[in-house]
Amino acid sequence: MPEQLLWAERAWVGGGWRERVLLAIGPDGRWLTVAPGTPCPEHAARLPGPALPGLINAHSHAFQRAFVGLAERRDSAHDDFWSWRDRMYGVALRITPAQLRSIAAHLYAELLQGGYTQVCEFHYLQHDGDGRRYDDPATMCWALADAAADAGIGLTLLPVLYERAGFTLPALRDDQRRFATTAADVLALQRQVNDARRPLVDSGVAIHSLRAAHPESLAAVAAGAGDHPVHVHVAEQTAEVDDCLRSTGCRPIEWLARHAGLDARWQLVHATHSTSDEIAAVAAGGAGVVICPGTEANLGDGLADLPGWLQAGVPLSIGSDSQVIRAWPEELRWLEYGQRLALRQRNVAAAPGLEGASAARLFERALVGGAAAAGQRRWGLEPGARADLLVVDLDEPALVGVPASHWLDAVVFAAPARPFARVMVAGSWIQTSLEQTRPGFRGAMAQLWAEPGQR
Ligand SMILES: [Zn+2]
Numbered sequence: 421m422p423e424q425l426l427w428a429e430r431a432w433v434g435g436g437w438r439e440r441v442l443l444a445i446g447p448d449g450r451w452l453t454v455a456p457g458t459p460c461p462e463h464a465a466r467l468p469g470p471a472l473p474g475l476i477n478a479h480s481h482a483f484q485r486a487f488v489g490l491a492e493r494r495d496s497a498h499d500d501f502w503s504w505r506d507r508m509y510g511v512a513l514r515i516t517p518a519q520l521r522s523i524a525a526h527l528y529a530e531l532l533q534g535g536y537t538q539v540c541e542f543h544y545l546q547h548d549g550d551g552r553r554y555d556d557p558a559t560m561c562w563a564l565a566d567a568a569a570d571a572g573i574g575l576t577l578l579p580v581l582y583e584r585a586g587f588t589l590p591a592l593r594d595d596q597r598r599f600a601t602t603a604a605d606v607l608a609l610q611r612q613v614n615d616a617r618r619p620l621v622d623s624g625v626a627i628h629s630l631r632a633a634h635p636e637s638l639a640a641v642a643a644g645a646g647d648h649p650v651h652v653h654v655a656e657q658t659a660e661v662d663d664c665l666r667s668t669g670c671r672p673i674e675w676l677a678r679h680a681g682l683d684a685r686w687q688l689v690h691a692t693h694s695t696s697d698e699i700a701a702v703a704a705g706g707a708g709v710v711i712c713p714g715t716e717a718n719l720g721d722g723l724a725d726l727p728g729w730l731q732a733g734v735p736l737s738i739g740s741d742s743q744v745i746r747a748w749p750e751e752l753r754w755l756e757y758g759q760r761l762a763l764r765q766r767n768v769a770a771a772p773g774l775e776g777a778s779a780a781r782l783f784e785r786a787l788v789g790g791a792a793a794a795g796q797r798r799w800g801l802e803p804g805a806r807a808d809l810l811v812v813d814l815d816e817p818a819l820v821g822v823p824a825s826h827w828l829d830a831v832v833f834a835a836p837a838r839p840f841a842r843v844m845v846a847g848s849w850i851q852t853s854l855e856q857t858r859p860g861f862r863g864a865m866a867q868l869w870a871e872p873g874q875r
Contacts, residue, residue: 424847425464430824431456431471431809433801435775435784437824441471445807449846454801467811469841470827473800474537474808475748475783476790478710479651479689479739482524482564483545486868487511488743501657501719508742509595511868513549517563519864520545524567526861527743529852531573533838534747537808537845538574538794540739542626542651542689544582544599546609551597557605558612565613565621571857572850574806576794578626578651579609581633581641587667599628603640610648620846622795624649624685630664630672635679642680649685649795651710652676656690656721677701684708687793689739692716692724699728708735708789713754714745723758727768730785737789749832749839752782756832779832806846813841 424445431441431454438456442464446452460466491504515523531539541564547553554560561577568575582599585592592600601609606625613623625645627633629652633641642650655661655672664672673694676682682705691702691709702709711724719742729736738751745751756778759768769778791799798805812827813819818836819827831839843850 425461426467426471426809427458427460427464428467428471430827431801432473432828436780437470437827441801443471443801443807443809445847449807449848451801451803451805451807453803469811469814470824471801472535472810472812472828472831473787473805474810474843474845475535475786476737476794476796476799477531477536477539477740477748478687478737478790478793479712479741480527480531480539480541480743481543481741482527482541482567482743483512483515483520484508484741485527485743486515486519486523486865490869501721502659504719506595512545512598513595515545515868517554517559519868520560520563521567521570522857522860522864524564525570526854526857527746528568528571528573529854529857530746531740532571532843532845532850532852533840533854534749535810535840535843536573536740536748537806537810537843538576538790538796539568540576540578540624540649540651540794542578542580542653544580544601544626544628546579546601546605547598549598551600558609561609561613565616565618568621569618571852572845572848574620574622574794574808574845576622576624576649577613578624578649579606579613580626580628581606581637582628583633583637585632587631587663603637603644606641607644610645614648622648624651624795626651629653629660630668630675631660638680642685645685647685647795649687649793651687651689651793654688654691655693656716656719658693658722661693671695671698673698673702677705681705682707684735684792687737690716690721690724691729692722694725694728696728699725699732699734703732703734706735708737708792710737710739710789710793711755712739712741713751713758715739715741717754717758718742718744723762726755726759730769730771730781735789735792736785737793738786748786749836752779752786752832753835755782777829779829783828783832807844808846809844810840811842812839815841
């Protein structure tokens with residue numbers, strides 16, 4: 421790829437809007453230079469709106485896109501995370517590699533439109549519908565990598581350790597048969613993905629949860645991961661916290677802090693139920709937390725202690741998880757709104773004197789935290805980072821007339837439908853449209869939901 425020059429009237433550099441920014445893309449698809457205060461050279465391409473860096477979606481289960489909108493009815497007296505999960509397993513048991521690719525490609529195209537340029541797949545759907553290993557054990561990994569290439573998004577693939585159905589249950593349930601992995605399986609899959617060296621594909625590892633993994637396997641996976649990211653679902657549900665306390669004498673985050681050797685590779689997904697001691701322990705280890713506000717609201721999980729995590733300086737990122745929300749502006753809006761509703765205050769995320777804008781503080785934190793979650797050493801509009809960017813569409817009705825100083829606030833809180841006019845990944849403009857991925861998605865959905873008795 422030849423070196424190219426872009427020029428933006430305004431771009432988000434170093435935590436705020438800077439004017440007249442010249443951006444040079446190197447032959448490796450990374451930023452060569454980022455120079456604010458530079459007049460537009462004649463040979464530079466002038467961007468049609470302000471430029472933001474792409475954000476990282478730090479937690480995704482792509483196959484759950486096939487389930488969005490189909491679990492919003494109550495058919496018994498009780499409906500919570502666990503009843504949702506039983507229904508979600510119905511989809512998980514019958515999706516084929518080809519269907520997964522079609523569904524994920526459409527999801528990834530939607531995520532690009534929603535301002536994400538890299539997605540971390542917490543991937544536990546490994547085997548065929550009968551629980552048998554595919555001839556190539558990485559078949560479902562390749563379905564996701566192919567989907568990411570179809571859409572043009574970057575991917576951090578995290579094969580998941582999944583060994584048992586609960587703290588005191590020795591094995592998986594029959595309806596979890598597609599997930600079964602040992603520590604050796606997870607490390608082999610991670611190496612296979614890593615060694616394939618596909619463009620825009622990185623790898624790490626994941627542990628489904630403390631309830632689903634033996635402590636010695638968790639340790640083996642973390643040790644074998646080298647400097648790749650290590651993700652774990654941690655304290656999404658109070659029932660899970662209670663189970664962990666009964667079985668181990670510790671709360672989940674407390675257990676990890678005491679026994680797992682938390683460091684900057686670790687990403688605690690759904691650190692929803694935490695104590696101040698647990699927050700301090702995570703901060704001391706340098707681990708990050710991943711919050712998924714849309715999914716956590718949809719599943720009735722509870723609210724993370726956002727002020728506590730922010731105050732402690734813990735790296736923080738966001739994820740689309742079950743895919744009910746597929747755009748980061750809406751995800752950040754709900755991250756802040758949950759706190760406003762619970763605390764009856766406004767601008768909870770803001771830090772007056774330091775950063776007075778809620779949107780800017782959350783965006784900047786998610787930018788930095790997301791990079792750690794995806795195993796990216798550099799991220800954003802800075803030399804050495806991948807040349808990803810979003811061009812904000814100032815003709816979007818919700819943004820018209822907003823002063824430049826408040827553009828990000830309006831992107832997050834004025835609820836624009838399509839805030840981004842163009843999206844760039846690794847120096848190339850994304851060409852894939854939803855029109856291209858929609859037929860495959862529609863076909864896969866028709867197959868998945870046509871089977872008798874499966875609804
Ligand atoms: Zn998850």
